[in-house]
Amino acid sequence: MSKASTISGSLRLRFLIAVLVWVALGVGGIWFTSNRVFERHIEDMYHEELEVHVRELARLTELDEEGRPFLTRPLSDPRYEVPLSGFYWQVTVPRQPALLSQSMTRGTLDEQIAHSPDVAHTVEGGPTGPAITYGLLEYGPNGEPIHIVIATDERELLEDIAAFTNELMVWLAALAALLLATGIAVISFGLQPLRRLGRAITRLRSGEAEELQGRYPSEIAPLVTDLNEYVRQNTAIVRRARVQAGNLAHSLRTPLAILTDEAEQLAQDKNCAGASKVLLEQAEAMQQQIDYQLARARSAAGASVPGSRAMLPELAVPILNAMRRLHPDKDFTLEQEEGPLVLGVDPVNLSELISILLDNAGKWARENVRMAVRSHSDGAVTILVEDDGPGMSTDQIASACDVGTRFDTEKSGSGLGLAMARDICEDLGADLTLGMGKAGLRVELRFDGAIPPR
Numbered sequence: 526m527s528k529a530s531t532i533s534g535s536l537r538l539r540f541l542i543a544v545l546v547w548v549a550l551g552v553g554g555i556w557f558t559s560n561r562v563f564e565r566h567i568e569d570m571y572h573e574e575l576e577v578h579v580r581e582l583a584r585l586t587e588l589d590e591e592g593r594p595f596l597t598r599p600l601s602d603p604r605y606e607v608p609l610s611g612f613y614w615q616v617t618v619p620r621q622p623a624l625l626s627q628s629m630t631r632g633t634l635d636e637q638i639a640h641s642p643d644v645a646h647t648v649e650g651g652p653t654g655p656a657i658t659y660g661l662l663e664y665g666p667n668g669e670p671i672h673i674v675i676a677t678d679e680r681e682l683l684e685d686i687a688a689f690t691n692e693l694m695v696w697l698a699a700l701a702a703l704l705l706a707t708g709i710a711v712i713s714f715g716l717q718p719l720r721r722l723g724r725a726i727t728r729l730r731s732g733e734a735e736e737l738q739g740r741y742p743s744e745i746a747p748l749v750t751d752l753n754e755y756v757r758q759n760t761a762i763v764r765r766a767r768v769q770a771g772n773l774a775h776s777l778r779t780p781l782a783i784l785t786d787e788a789e790q791l792a793q794d795k796n797c798a799g800a801s802k803v804l805l806e807q808a809e810a811m812q813q814q815i816d817y818q819l820a821r822a823r824s825a826a827g828a829s830v831p832g833s834r835a836m837l838p839e840l841a842v843p844i845l846n847a848m849r850r851l852h853p854d855k856d857f858t859l860e861q862e863e864g865p866l867v868l869g870v871d872p873v874n875l876s877e878l879i880s881i882l883l884d885n886a887g888k889w890a891r892e893n894v895r896m897a898v899r900s901h902s903d904g905a906v907t908i909l910v911e912d913d914g915p916g917m918s919t920d921q922i923a924s925a926c927d928v929g930t931r932f933d934t935e936k937s938g939s940g941l942g943l944a945m946a947r948d949i950c951e952d953l954g955a956d957l958t959l960g961m962g963k964a965g966l967r968v969e970l971r972f973d974g975a976i977p978p979r
């Protein structure tokens with residue numbers, strides 16, 4: 526199956542893809558905006574803090590008599606005292622030794638950032654990697670420039686952002702899983718009526734129900750009503766068509782009888798004997814067809830009607846009794862090891878089918894006719910009719926089901942039985958197999974499966 530047809534073939538898959546796209550877009554959007562907002566917020570916080578610190582440092586810086594800078598008290602943030610903590614400050618006055626924070630055990634900060642009385646900032650190389658650097662220029666009592674610089678490793682900021690990102694990722698993964706799970710639950714819940722509809726159609730097809738049963742949501746209910754109406758109409762049409770076929774066959778009977786009678790009269794005249802023979806042969810062929818159609822119309826009147834049920838062995842018992850009377854010198858036996866079975870087929874048709882097969886077996890058996898009903902592990906149910914007569918050759922079996930075929934004209938019959946059996950099997954959805962058994966002919970009927978008893 527191609528990819529496209531898989532997608533268009535499954536509603537569940539379509540919904541699942543839609544939910545996946547929806548969740549991916551939603552979670553992706555939250556991820557992007559949260560990161561942006563957090564980054565901006567934390568950057569603002571860092572910058573604000575550094576600006577406060579650089580101003581505090583400027584306020585605390587003074588020069589002694591020799592012009593050397595010193596702090597009137599340490600900065601309030603203790604991180605400037607921990608060696609290489611990532612938080613540094615530096616105060617420089619030209620021609621004086623630089624005053625450095627205790628944390629700055631190595632390196633220097635670029636004093637050029639402190640070039641005006643306004644606070645300026647940039648990212649520079651610091652003692653422990655790139656640092657966000659703030660600078661401010663002040664003047665001493667004698668006009669000497671004092672460069673005040675403060676810096677925080679950029680790594681600190683990036684680590685804070687990374688910590689947030691990691692935590693956000695865990696939360697968003699949980700959110701995505703939750704959304705997907707609820708999405709799948711919603712899909713299952715939404716598709717439930719379709720599953721129920723599928724089961725109702727299966728019951729209708731198997732004959733357990735005569736129409737689609739159950740209550741459905743307003744989107745599906747009209748479809749169910751239409752389908753039920755369609756099933757009803759179809760059943761009525763089939764019934765009507767069969768009655769009409771029966772009527773037609775019936776109405777041809779009388780004219781045909783008159784024709785046959787005329788042909789027989791013609792046979793008296795020696796000159797017309799040839800023509801009469803042809804007429805009689807053709808009339809017989811027509812009669813055969815009419816009998817066949819009439820029998821079909823009669824037996825098929827109940828075929829394909831949803832809701833039909835046939836019980837075994839109950840259905841077979843009266844037929845076997847009738848056959849014992851019809852063929853008194855033959856022994857008929859029935860085997861059914863399992864309990865009663867119910868088939869979703871029309872009982873009248875099934876009776877007719879079994880009668881045809883048992884009658885043939887009774888006609889050609891030497892002594893015994895065996896009927897066996899069995900249900901198989903794959904669910905199928907088979908009805909077997911086997912006799913111990915002469916049976917048929919492979920060629921005969923191939924044409925035995927044609928209308929009017931008879932291989933043994935010593936026995937009475939019209940050659941319609943197996944033709945009808947084949948048609949009924951088609952109506953009932955059963956398989957008919959003819960073959961040779963141990964002694965004589967072995968006919969197997971196979972049905973898809975039994976249905977649960979009501």
Ligand SMILES: Nc1ncnc2c1ncn2[C@@H]1O[C@H](COP(=O)(O)OP(=O)(O)OP(=O)(O)O)[C@@H](O)[C@H]1O
Pocket residue numbers: 885886889890912914915916917925930931932933937938939940941942943944965966
């Ligand atoms: N059990 C059987 N054993 C041997 N031959 C059979 C058996 N069943 C059918 N046949 C052969 O197949 C032919 C066709 O059978 P079919 O039932 O269609 O016609 P029929 O029995 O001759 O007539 P009808 O059933 O219409 O009264 C039979 O004439 C017979 O030659």
Ligand SMILES: [Mg+2]
Pocket residue numbers: 881884885938941942943
């Ligand atoms: Mg027959």
